[in-house]
Each structure stands twice: as C-alpha cells, then as structure tokens.
Amino acid sequence: MKPVKVGICGLGTVGSGSFNILQENAEEIARRVGRSIVVEQVGARRDNDACDTTGVNVTRDIFDVVNNPEIDIVIELIGGTSVAKELVLKAIENGKHVVTANKALIAECGNELFAKAQEKGVMVAFEAAVAGGIPIIKSLREGLSANRVQSLAGIINGTGNFILSEMSEKKRNFDDVLAEAQALGYAEADPTFDVEGIDAAHKLTILASIAFGIPLQFEKTYTEGISQITSEDVAFADDLGYAIKHLGIAKRTDAGIELRVHPTLISYKQLLANVNGVMNAVMVQGDAVGPTLSYGAGAGALPTGSSVIADVIDVARAISSSHESRVPYLGFHADTLSDDAILPVEEVECGFFLNLTIKDRAGVLANITQILSTNDISIESIIQREREGSDSVPLVVMTHDVKEQNMNLAIAAIEALPDVVGKIQRIRVEHLA
Amino acid sequence: MKPVKVGICGLGTVGSGSFNILQENAEEIARRVGRSIVVEQVGARRDNDACDTTGVNVTRDIFDVVNNPEIDIVIELIGGTSVAKELVLKAIENGKHVVTANKALIAECGNELFAKAQEKGVMVAFEAAVAGGIPIIKSLREGLSANRVQSLAGIINGTGNFILSEMSEKKRNFDDVLAEAQALGYAEADPTFDVEGIDAAHKLTILASIAFGIPLQFEKTYTEGISQITSEDVAFADDLGYAIKHLGIAKRTDAGIELRVHPTLISYKQLLANVNGVMNAVMVQGDAVGPTLSYGAGAGALPTGSSVIADVIDVARAISSSHESRVPYLGFHADTLSDDAILPVEEVECGFFLNLTIKDRAGVLANITQILSTNDISIESIIQREREGSDSVPLVVMTHDVKEQNMNLAIAAIEALPDVVGKIQRIRVEHLA
Incomplete structure (x- = not known):
C-alpha cells in the first residue's frame, strides 16, 4: 500500500515535535496503521534547527501545502485565528483531512469549520488543542461515550499551574515566578493569554461541547486570571488544607450549564490538588463511571506532538482500512507483532x-x-x-x-x-x- | 436508520450495569451514534433484580443469543474461559461483533480469538477487561499511538488496593481487612484471583501486548500476591516515605520485556501512591508524551458497564457511518447538539x-x-x-x-x-x- 502523505504547516515548537515523532517512530507507527506515514511537504516561514528536513519538500508559502494534490492530511500548526482559519477552510475545500493543535481556532471558529468539513466529508481532528499529550478529547468522545457527563474540572494551562505551584511550594510572589517562567520559556513575553485564563477558556469551551453535546460557545465562558493571587492567599489556603489552582470547570445544573475559568481552592485530598508544575490534568465525572482523572504533560514539542500524530494515525487508519480492521485488536497489525523476549x-x-x-x-x-x-x-x-x-x-x-x-x-x-x-x-x- | 441490535449474555453485576446504562442513557447514546442501540435479547441463567427486563426477549440459553440472526453485537459477560470461549467463537463464526469484559478470556485465549475474528472481519472489543471504567485500552491503542511506550505501571485490582489502603490508613492486618472486604462484597469468598495477583496478571498481559505490540503471553507474566504483606511492612515503608501497592509493571529494557505483578514500594511523591481504596490507575510512560496517568473506578456494575457500552458505541458507530463521520467532530451528531443555556x-x-x-x-x-x-x-x-x-x-x-x-x-x-x-x-x- 502506498504511504499516507501529510503536509505540515508551521514548524515551530509543536511542528518540529510532530515532524520528529513521525521520523523517530516511523516503524512503530507503520505497524499500528498498516501503512507508512510520510511527510510530503512542510510549509514554514523559516527552518527550525530542532528538526532535519533534508530531503523534504519545504515551501515558504503554507498555501502550497493545502493545494498540493499529493497530500492526504494537512497538519495546521501555525496558530491564531486569521490565516489559520483561511488555511483550514482551503484544506477542507480541497478535500483534505485536517489535524490541528489550534485551540483558539476550534473554540472560536469550530462550529463553522465543522459544518464545512461535514459538507466535504473530511475529518478535522484536534486532540492536541486541549491538555497537550493527554488524550482527553478521545476519552470524552469515545472512551467515556456511555456516560451522561455531569461535570469536568481541569488544570489545562501549564504556565498558570507552574506559577501557582511555585508560589505554593516556595512561598514566592506571582510577579517573581512569572519572570522566571518567562526566562524558562514556559510563559510568553506577553503572558496575558495564559495568566488571564483565555487559553484555558478556549480549551474549556472545547471540552464542554464534547462533554455535553452543545455548540462551541467561547464568548459565554466566564474567565478570570491568576494575576491577582497573592502569596498570602496561597499560604492561608494551605493552612485550611487547600491548594489554589487555576481550573476550568464545566458543570450541568438544573438551571443550565456552568462554564467558568478562575482560581479555585480545592482540598489537598483531591488528586487534582496534587498536580504540580507544568503538568495538566482533567477530572471528568460521568453518571456511570463516576470520577475519573487524566494526567500528563500539557504542553511542549513532544507531548503536544504526541496528540497531533495520534490524530494523524486516527485519520490514516480510517482512510486505510475497513471499519472492522480500523484499529487492530492489539493496536498493532497482527503480522507485525514482535517476538521480543519476556525477561525471567x-x-x-x-x-x-x-x-x-x-x-x-x-x-x-x-x-x-x-x-x-x-x-x-x-x-x-x-x-x-x-x-x-x-x-x-x-x-x-x-x-x-x-x-x-x-x-x-x-x-x-x-x-x-x-x-x-x-x-x-x-x-x-x-x-x- | 434502524436501531443497532445487541444481545447481552450474562446478567450479573456487569451485565445489569451495562443493561441499565443502555436504558438510562438511550437518548444521549443515540445522539452520539446517530442511531439507537436496543437490547434485542438477554441470555441469563436467572433474572437480576437490579434491572427491569420487561419487554425484552430473555432466554435461559445464552447460545440462543449468538445464533439470533437479528443481533449485530454480542456482549459476553459470563466470565471464565470455557463456555465463554465457546460462546465468543460461535458469535464470531456467526459474523457477530463481540464486546467482552472478560480479562481471563482475552489474556489466555485472545491470540486465537483475534485470528478467528480477523478471518471473519468482525470486531472484538474488550475495554472493560482492564481497569473497569478507565478507557486505558483506547488510550494505549489510539490516544497514545504516536508513542513508543517505554513502560507502564498500574493499580489494576481494586480488591487488593482496598486491602493495602486500609492496612496503611488504619494500621490493620491483612486477614482482618480481607474479611471486611469480603463482607462488603469487594472480595470473593475465594479471594485467590484478586489477592494472589492472577486477575492483575490477566490485565497486565493485555496492557503489555497493546503497549509494545507483542502477542498475549499470560503464562510468562511473573505473579506474586499481597497475602504475605504485614502491617509492620506497611508501617516501615511509610516511615521511609513509601506506600506499598500491588502493581502490574511492564517495561521495555535492552535485555527484553519485563512483565510482573507484585507488591511494590513507591514513593508518596508519585500520584500512583495516592490512589486509594477500590480505585484503579495506570501510569504510562511514552517516548513522546512522557509520563501520563489515568485514574478511575476499577470495578462495579456501572463503571465497568461504562466501558462495555463505550465499546458497543464504538462498534455501532463503525457499522453505522462512513469513515469520515464515524465519530462526530464534537462527539455528538451536529443536528443533535443541544441548546442548553450557559449560566451567567x-x-x-x-x-x-x-x-x-x-x-x-x-x-x-x-x-x-x-x-x-x-x-x-x-x-x-x-x-x-x-x-x-x-x-x-x-x-x-x-x-x-x-x-x-x-x-x-x-x-x-x-x-x-x-x-x-x-x-x-x-x-x-x-x-x-
């Protein structure tokens, strides 16, 4: 079978991570899909030292990628909602499947994009848009699909969690830790999106739609940041047995659905209160399963790339197999199971x-x-x-x-x-x- | 579209939980699948007060179910490896898709069952066989599919974890807590399967195959129980900053693959050490994503039913839609999104x-x-x-x-x-x- 061909638009942190995973794990991925996945073209304004694109067709015009007739799957990793939207719409129009890590694009334009994609019969996958490497979209849409979801609560911004964790563990001030986070590359020069909760609100909007079966409604999400939290607040909360976390919360109530991002006290008895540093975690409460928690890295080249490439594999499996053999019983195709020794x-x-x-x-x-x-x-x-x-x-x-x-x-x-x-x-x- | 028809074999704890979820969440499930799912027939030796089968075709011969030409999906919940194997083979032979919660059957006979199922082009789904309501099979096969998995470690037997948690929290002895667990219904009259690690070894065998792409090799899994752990051991471990947990561990090393179930000291700094009572959790370490943890109820009618019905939905989606629309963008079909109010x-x-x-x-x-x-x-x-x-x-x-x-x-x-x-x-x- 000929390889599945992908085009990557954007070669920043997540772009290079995704590119490298496809190279590094090419053999394992082919065993999972039953077919190779190759990068046919990369569209990026500049090269990235973090990945070796030798032998790959690189263009400076990302629209070359969505117009390339060879390409089956377009991976959109440029971010933002203007050019990215135009790019994704063009890819859909051209009958390409789309994989994206762009939370702002999905939260703000998803309703429109999905309608177009449905018309054209293409997939738009966005696991990487929420909680980095944690497969929470798949868990909600598929793994927990038997449940009427009652609520979810998540630490879904690593920068904010790093700042609050440091404030708590080392009794430091917000400004002080933010400066360090910026130096470490965890926070942007303009940290507004992260510390004021806009990034988390994008992610919460997406999670809530999938949990409850409602349209994306970013504009109705209540959003409050962490920049006003003092080290004194953190210390008093600690005295009471609580951590302060920046949570995204979505909850069904009789009156309506709550959608809110704000600093929140939660008891240390909760696993969620013990999720520290740049890690993310999402707690989902379903009527059948009860409480569940998914924990993992919420950002970074490889963790986010993990979700981007999982989506690529999902699409590749779908377009390569019959329904019955889309996902092999053991995840890998039977004739590729390995005979690695089990150690005594x-x-x-x-x-x-x-x-x-x-x-x-x-x-x-x-x-x-x-x-x-x-x-x-x-x-x-x-x-x-x-x-x-x-x-x-x-x-x-x-x-x-x-x-x-x-x-x-x-x-x-x-x-x-x-x-x-x-x-x-x-x-x-x-x-x- | 006409409903997807399922037949349930076995109406014990998990059978009744699965039956009830299909009734309770019928409307929500139809919105996810794009089609209703109905119970066409139940095969059970006796009725179960926990569910109301009024109006359902109930047979005392479970083989009636696999031979029923109306049925698309057979749900095997009778347990064991003799009749269950015969039943599943017959279902496959009859071209039915199979959903099962039977860890012993998959771990011991999975290689054979999957080969037959592949021949006949039917799906065999078994999310509920490992860690109850936690969608860990889906996470490993799909959500983390971009990764070369390096290791996994899980608390995958709720009975054992309940016993060790009680021994630790209340400084009680093993025998004493086991007796209570039996009285509470957490442990069987013959607790061997749980406390000697056989149940965990079944589950670990399945997880390891999916993580590493190796055949199921239950017989090579090293298994050691918790019945020899004393309250003194637990207290000394605690002094050193460690919890004693009954872990299933699978690890890739240069020499070969480790597959082992045994009592294990882990530092309280690990989230896994803080998973208590009957809850389960699985930590997966992937080369791209890093460490992840999935936490939830490992047993019980509704949590295990949650995974059984998620598998049923998976199969129903596959046989009801084109590849492109198998899973709707937001998990629910676009024309069924609800207009629930978002609360101010x-x-x-x-x-x-x-x-x-x-x-x-x-x-x-x-x-x-x-x-x-x-x-x-x-x-x-x-x-x-x-x-x-x-x-x-x-x-x-x-x-x-x-x-x-x-x-x-x-x-x-x-x-x-x-x-x-x-x-x-x-x-x-x-x-x-």
Missing part, C-alpha cells in the same frame, strides 16, 4: 525493601552489609529499632536497584546467618521515573 | 475564600458575620491572626456554597464597613465531589 524475573532489576528480625548482638549488621556488598547491592536506607524486653529486633534495609538473582543469593546467605531469625520479607521498590 | 456567573453556586484586612477593633467580626448571614451565607472556617505592630489584621473566611450574586452583595456591604481596609480578595472553592 531473576533478570529484572529493581530496588528491594528487606524486613528481617535479627538478634541484638555485635557484628550482625556488619555481616549483613558485607553479604549485600559482596553481591553488588548498595544500601539506600536502614531502619533499626529497639524492641523492649526482647533480644530480637526488626531491621529494615532498602537497597538501590539490583538484579533479582543477586538479591536471591544475598537473601539466602543472610538467612543462613545464625543471628538472623526466620525468613526475610522482601518487597520490590520501583522509582517509576 | 452570578447564578453559579460555589464556596468562597475571602481574604480581607480589618482594623483590630471590637465588633468588626460581628458586623461581617451579620452581613454574611443576612445574605444567606454560612461560614465553614475563619482564620484571624495578630499582626505585630499594626492595628490592621488579616481575616480569612471560607464559606459554604452560595450563589455568586449573594456573595457580590455581601462583599459590597462588607467593603463599605469603616473598619474594613481596602478591597476583599475573593477566590472560589470547589468540592469536586
């Missing part, structure tokens, strides 16, 4: 927590640490406590990562020591970094 | 955190609380602190839920008091329950 557990490396009972005598600990050392096992922490009225005491050792077979040898040797009582309790430790 | 923010109810500065004089607090009371605002907590060398002190008031317009009136009145200095800082509070 003895070969697995992880940390270990050892809980043992020893006689409280001189030299026991030395013997134990000697055995661990002989088996190349290094210790991360030790707890030894007295036990009143007993000459046996508990000893807990936590080790760094080590192959399980080394640990088995060490445990056998330690259990054979005369001053070690009974069996050693051994529990593995994972760092999940 | 003044009509929204939530709690408020007020941070104000008052003169440290008698009667100020009485005046403020009087104004709040007059506006039907009740107080949840108050913090008032001395400020050295100043006659102005900060006062923080947190209120219960109230309509924003009442709060606006109260704030205006409080700001007009002579002993209140400057503007009141007002931040909303959400309980997200």
Whole structure:
C-alpha cells in the first residue's frame, strides 16, 4: 500500500515535535496503521534547527501545502485565528483531512469549520488543542461515550499551574515566578493569554461541547486570571488544607450549564490538588463511571506532538482500512507483532525493601552489609529499632536497584546467618521515573 | 436508520450495569451514534433484580443469543474461559461483533480469538477487561499511538488496593481487612484471583501486548500476591516515605520485556501512591508524551458497564457511518447538539475564600458575620491572626456554597464597613465531589 502523505504547516515548537515523532517512530507507527506515514511537504516561514528536513519538500508559502494534490492530511500548526482559519477552510475545500493543535481556532471558529468539513466529508481532528499529550478529547468522545457527563474540572494551562505551584511550594510572589517562567520559556513575553485564563477558556469551551453535546460557545465562558493571587492567599489556603489552582470547570445544573475559568481552592485530598508544575490534568465525572482523572504533560514539542500524530494515525487508519480492521485488536497489525523476549524475573532489576528480625548482638549488621556488598547491592536506607524486653529486633534495609538473582543469593546467605531469625520479607521498590 | 441490535449474555453485576446504562442513557447514546442501540435479547441463567427486563426477549440459553440472526453485537459477560470461549467463537463464526469484559478470556485465549475474528472481519472489543471504567485500552491503542511506550505501571485490582489502603490508613492486618472486604462484597469468598495477583496478571498481559505490540503471553507474566504483606511492612515503608501497592509493571529494557505483578514500594511523591481504596490507575510512560496517568473506578456494575457500552458505541458507530463521520467532530451528531443555556456567573453556586484586612477593633467580626448571614451565607472556617505592630489584621473566611450574586452583595456591604481596609480578595472553592 502506498504511504499516507501529510503536509505540515508551521514548524515551530509543536511542528518540529510532530515532524520528529513521525521520523523517530516511523516503524512503530507503520505497524499500528498498516501503512507508512510520510511527510510530503512542510510549509514554514523559516527552518527550525530542532528538526532535519533534508530531503523534504519545504515551501515558504503554507498555501502550497493545502493545494498540493499529493497530500492526504494537512497538519495546521501555525496558530491564531486569521490565516489559520483561511488555511483550514482551503484544506477542507480541497478535500483534505485536517489535524490541528489550534485551540483558539476550534473554540472560536469550530462550529463553522465543522459544518464545512461535514459538507466535504473530511475529518478535522484536534486532540492536541486541549491538555497537550493527554488524550482527553478521545476519552470524552469515545472512551467515556456511555456516560451522561455531569461535570469536568481541569488544570489545562501549564504556565498558570507552574506559577501557582511555585508560589505554593516556595512561598514566592506571582510577579517573581512569572519572570522566571518567562526566562524558562514556559510563559510568553506577553503572558496575558495564559495568566488571564483565555487559553484555558478556549480549551474549556472545547471540552464542554464534547462533554455535553452543545455548540462551541467561547464568548459565554466566564474567565478570570491568576494575576491577582497573592502569596498570602496561597499560604492561608494551605493552612485550611487547600491548594489554589487555576481550573476550568464545566458543570450541568438544573438551571443550565456552568462554564467558568478562575482560581479555585480545592482540598489537598483531591488528586487534582496534587498536580504540580507544568503538568495538566482533567477530572471528568460521568453518571456511570463516576470520577475519573487524566494526567500528563500539557504542553511542549513532544507531548503536544504526541496528540497531533495520534490524530494523524486516527485519520490514516480510517482512510486505510475497513471499519472492522480500523484499529487492530492489539493496536498493532497482527503480522507485525514482535517476538521480543519476556525477561525471567531473576533478570529484572529493581530496588528491594528487606524486613528481617535479627538478634541484638555485635557484628550482625556488619555481616549483613558485607553479604549485600559482596553481591553488588548498595544500601539506600536502614531502619533499626529497639524492641523492649526482647533480644530480637526488626531491621529494615532498602537497597538501590539490583538484579533479582543477586538479591536471591544475598537473601539466602543472610538467612543462613545464625543471628538472623526466620525468613526475610522482601518487597520490590520501583522509582517509576 | 434502524436501531443497532445487541444481545447481552450474562446478567450479573456487569451485565445489569451495562443493561441499565443502555436504558438510562438511550437518548444521549443515540445522539452520539446517530442511531439507537436496543437490547434485542438477554441470555441469563436467572433474572437480576437490579434491572427491569420487561419487554425484552430473555432466554435461559445464552447460545440462543449468538445464533439470533437479528443481533449485530454480542456482549459476553459470563466470565471464565470455557463456555465463554465457546460462546465468543460461535458469535464470531456467526459474523457477530463481540464486546467482552472478560480479562481471563482475552489474556489466555485472545491470540486465537483475534485470528478467528480477523478471518471473519468482525470486531472484538474488550475495554472493560482492564481497569473497569478507565478507557486505558483506547488510550494505549489510539490516544497514545504516536508513542513508543517505554513502560507502564498500574493499580489494576481494586480488591487488593482496598486491602493495602486500609492496612496503611488504619494500621490493620491483612486477614482482618480481607474479611471486611469480603463482607462488603469487594472480595470473593475465594479471594485467590484478586489477592494472589492472577486477575492483575490477566490485565497486565493485555496492557503489555497493546503497549509494545507483542502477542498475549499470560503464562510468562511473573505473579506474586499481597497475602504475605504485614502491617509492620506497611508501617516501615511509610516511615521511609513509601506506600506499598500491588502493581502490574511492564517495561521495555535492552535485555527484553519485563512483565510482573507484585507488591511494590513507591514513593508518596508519585500520584500512583495516592490512589486509594477500590480505585484503579495506570501510569504510562511514552517516548513522546512522557509520563501520563489515568485514574478511575476499577470495578462495579456501572463503571465497568461504562466501558462495555463505550465499546458497543464504538462498534455501532463503525457499522453505522462512513469513515469520515464515524465519530462526530464534537462527539455528538451536529443536528443533535443541544441548546442548553450557559449560566451567567452570578447564578453559579460555589464556596468562597475571602481574604480581607480589618482594623483590630471590637465588633468588626460581628458586623461581617451579620452581613454574611443576612445574605444567606454560612461560614465553614475563619482564620484571624495578630499582626505585630499594626492595628490592621488579616481575616480569612471560607464559606459554604452560595450563589455568586449573594456573595457580590455581601462583599459590597462588607467593603463599605469603616473598619474594613481596602478591597476583599475573593477566590472560589470547589468540592469536586
């Protein structure tokens, strides 16, 4: 089968991330789609050092891309609502499927774009427009489709969450942290879109439409920023057991639908209150599923590219297969499943927590640490406590990562020591970094 | 268009939940699919009081369902791997699409079932087989499809997580909590499948195949239960800053793929360590997206039914639409978007955190609380602190839920008091329950 051909318009952060994912994971992606996906053309005002476009047809006129008859899917990553809208409309008119990360475009012009796309029978996919790499659009439209959604609440702007997290963790002021965020590249020179909640309102508008089945109504979304939050507010909220987060909230009530973005106190008992830094998370409450949470990186070249390319794969699968085989049973086509070896557990490396009972005598600990050392096992922490009225005491050792077979040898040797009582309790430790 | 017709085999917990969701959310589901979905037949050994099957063709022979020529989609919810396998094979042979929640069947017989299904060109969907209501199969197969998955780690057995959470929070013993879990219906009379990790190993087998593109290899999954974990282990782990969780872990390494279920220490800094009770969560690490987490109910009639019916909707959408319109742009078909009113923010109810500065004089607090009371605002907590060398002190008031317009009136009145200095800082509070 000939490759699916995509054209990328815009080679900034997300454009370069998306381009690089298509190159890096080309083989894996072909196994998922049953067909290769190639970049036929890139339209960008300038090159981007972050990606190597050697051999790719690069044009300075993005409209070349939507007019290129070879191209199946146009990826719009230029942002904004003027040229981007014209570009997407032209792509639709030309019968191209469109993938975009443009939240402003979808929130403000989506109703019109979708009507045109439906007329022309093309797909317009926009997973990357909300919450970066988190597949929340797919979860709402498909994964949770059995539910009547009752409410959703999300941390959907990474810049704002970084600022509030720093204010809370380090007791710093808003202006101070904003300046740092700008230096780190998390915030724009003009931070209005992020800190005043406009970006979050675009995303919330999209989420609410999909959750409740209502038209996009950006202009009716209540929006309040975080620039007036003081470090004193954060400290008092903390005293009460609450974090201050910049949330987008959409809720069904008997009176109507609430659509609002504002700083919000939420209890630390909520997972959402523990989402810090530039990470995003969206909580969805459905009538069948109850509360759910999706967490991940809300921005950045590769995380946002992850969603852009997932959409490209979605479209490519649709135009390449029958309905029945659109998504292979195991996600990869059956004839491309790999025969990678499954490791026996003895070969697995992880940390270990050892809980043992020893006689409280001189030299026991030395013997134990000697055995661990002989088996190349290094210790991360030790707890030894007295036990009143007993000459046996508990000893807990936590080790760094080590192959399980080394640990088995060490445990056998330690259990054979005369001053070690009974069996050693051994529990593995994972760092999940 | 005529309705999509489903047949449900098995009317236990998940069967009744799935049946009820199809009834309760029929209108919303039809708006998503563009067509109604109706239960054509139910096959069950006995009725279930939890659902009203009046008017539905109920048979005691589940094979009637797979042989019913009217039925498009067979939902297999009888569990086990003997009759269930025979039933699913027969359904496939008869050209029916299959939706199942049966993790043992997929993990142990999936390779064979998928080969047959591919031959016959039918879909076999199994979102409900892993992590109940969390759409993790869809996330891995589609939402994160741009990624080379590096690892995943999940709390994928609610019973085990309930037991470990109780042991940790209330310093109780394993046997004691297990007995309670059995009384609450969270654990079976024979708890082996859950507490010895077999159920989790089934689920991990499925997740790993989808993550890495390898055949299902249940027999190679290392499995260790939690029945040997003591309350002392839990307490020592806690001292070190770690929770003990029963994790399923799949990881790519240079040497091969790790597939293992065992009790595991993870740092409290990880969101996963803070997933408690019967809730499930799966962390996926992709090369593009980085770390992600999906959280939700791992079991129960409605949460598992949520995934069963999402799969039914997936199949129904596929057999009802062209590729381009399989999933509507906003999840609901354009001509069914609703015109629900968006509430003005003044009509929204939530709690408020007020941070104000008052003169440290008698009667100020009485005046403020009087104004709040007059506006039907009740107080949840108050913090008032001395400020050295100043006659102005900060006062923080947190209120219960109230309509924003009442709060606006109260704030205006409080700001007009002579002993209140400057503007009141007002931040909303959400309980997200």
